Amino acid sequence: MVIKQEEYKDFSWVLHQKAGHKPIVVQMELTLRCPLHCQHCYAEIYPPKEAIKHELSTKQIKMIMDKCKAAGTVWFCFTGGDPLLRKDFIELYLYAKELGFITSVFTSLATLTPKILEAFKKSPPFDIETTLNAATSKTYKEVTQTNLFEKQVGAIRALLKNNIPVRVKTQVTKQNVGEIDKIKELVESWGLKFRPSTMIHARLNGDTHPCAIRLDPKDAIRINKNYGYFEEEESRQPREKLEVKDLIGKPNSNKLVGCAAGGHAFWVTVDGEMVICSTLRQPVYDLLKKGHTVEEGFYTLNKKVHSMCFKTQSRCRDCKYRRICKWCPARAYLETGSVEKSVDYYCLLAEETVKEYVKK
Ligand code: SF4
Ligand code: SF4
Numbered sequence: 482m483v484i485k486q487e488e489y490k491d492f493s494w495v496l497h498q499k500a501g502h503k504p505i506v507v508q509m510e511l512t513l514r515c516p517l518h519c520q521h522c523y524a525e526i527y528p529p530k531e532a533i534k535h536e537l538s539t540k541q542i543k544m545i546m547d548k549c550k551a552a553g554t555v556w557f558c559f560t561g562g563d564p565l566l567r568k569d570f571i572e573l574y575l576y577a578k579e580l581g582f583i584t585s586v587f588t589s590l591a592t593l594t595p596k597i598l599e600a601f602k603k604s605p606p607f608d609i610e611t612t613l614n615a616a617t618s619k620t621y622k623e624v625t626q627t628n629l630f631e632k633q634v635g636a637i638r639a640l641l642k643n644n645i646p647v648r649v650k651t652q653v654t655k656q657n658v659g660e661i662d663k664i665k666e667l668v669e670s671w672g673l674k675f676r677p678s679t680m681i682h683a684r685l686n687g688d689t690h691p692c693a694i695r696l697d698p699k700d701a702i703r704i705n706k707n708y709g710y711f712e713e714e715e716s717r718q719p720r721e722k723l724e725v726k727d728l729i730g731k732p733n734s735n736k737l738v739g740c741a742a743g744g745h746a747f748w749v750t751v752d753g754e755m756v757i758c759s760t761l762r763q764p765v766y767d768l769l770k771k772g773h774t775v776e777e778g779f780y781t782l783n784k785k786v787h788s789m790c791f792k793t794q795s796r797c798r799d800c801k802y803r804r805i806c807k808w809c810p811a812r813a814y815l816e817t818g819s820v821e822k823s824v825d826y827y828c829l830l831a832e833e834t835v836k837e838y839v840k841k
Contacts, residue, residue: 505745561588564586590632652678729801807831
């Protein structure tokens with residue numbers, strides 16, 4: 482049954498309200514391997530042969546899925562790396578469907594095989610999300626270090642032809658900003674919404690290579706303003722409808738985590754550890770351990786994460802821009818090795834946000 486977008490939004494909203502503070506949404510990393518090698522990617526931290534050693538077995542993944550089901554999880558998203566690279570992807574996907582999850586798949590789509598397409602046709606996912614960062618093979622090669630442009634674009638077309646819902650996101654960097662209008666045109670030619678994001682942070686192992694291709698803060702603000710924020714990016718961004726000026730002022734809380742992380746959602750890492758967000762990799766709760774449950778992990782982690790407070794005289798502690806800033810302890814940790822340290826790029830971004838949105 483195909484549900485209309487508006488009806489789905491209502492359904493999702495009501496369910497989130499009714500659920501309250503429960504673990505109803507999960508994203509699970511099946512692998513950190515990916516056929517693309519983008520400089521901005523935060524997850525490419527192992528060479529492929531080593532990455533495979535960190536992956537769970539089919540049985541372990543199914544056990545975690547069972548634990549999610551037992552906790553009342555409704556939305557299950559396969560993510561990575563690229564989950565389609567796993568040999569058992571179809572088996573895991575069909576298991577998620579069997580358990581009755583609303584199932585999404587985040588993939589490069591350069592890995593879509595005829596067999597996987599057949600599985601999606603027979604039992605469609607709720608949606609598939611892919612990141613397309615170029616409109617030409619030349620830029621695609623520069624961004625991904627591969628020649629898989631036609632493969633990815635062909636896969637998007639094949640899914641759409643078979644009425645399988647696809648969402649495309651675009652990571653805008655110095656490498657592809659010159660092509661942004663062409664990418665928008667291509668995405669919209671498929672009847673899809675153009676969803677650019679300008680947010681980039683360091684890799685999970687602290688490698689700051691991705692940060693080198695961030696847009697200049699002025700350009701990032703311009704792109705966000707002219708092309709729209711990627712809405713799911715996070716819940717506390719100053720969107721047009723919010724008055725930035727009302728969010729400026731000394732923070733009234735000493736808490737480190739100021740976002741809605743852990744409200745309804747959680748993340749399972751490639752090693753089977755539960756965390757509260759994809760970027761904040763500590764504290765963890767081991768979901769593989771016998772007797773450990775999703776519910777216990779969710780509330781334990783939430784308690785720990787939301788009681789983390791500033792202990793040092795970090796510039797961010799009393800910063801009047803903290804509520805409009807893209808700084809957060811997770812991003813700070815990856816970039817500086819400290820959950821409290823300020824990040825110059827975010828300071829500049831905050832200043833530009835104020836210049837752009839607060840009228841003199
Ligand atoms: S902790 Fe940081 S990265 Fe994680 S959801 Fe919150 S703002 Fe986003
Ligand atoms: S990163 Fe800079 S602007 Fe952002 S909260 Fe910290 S000191 Fe303030």
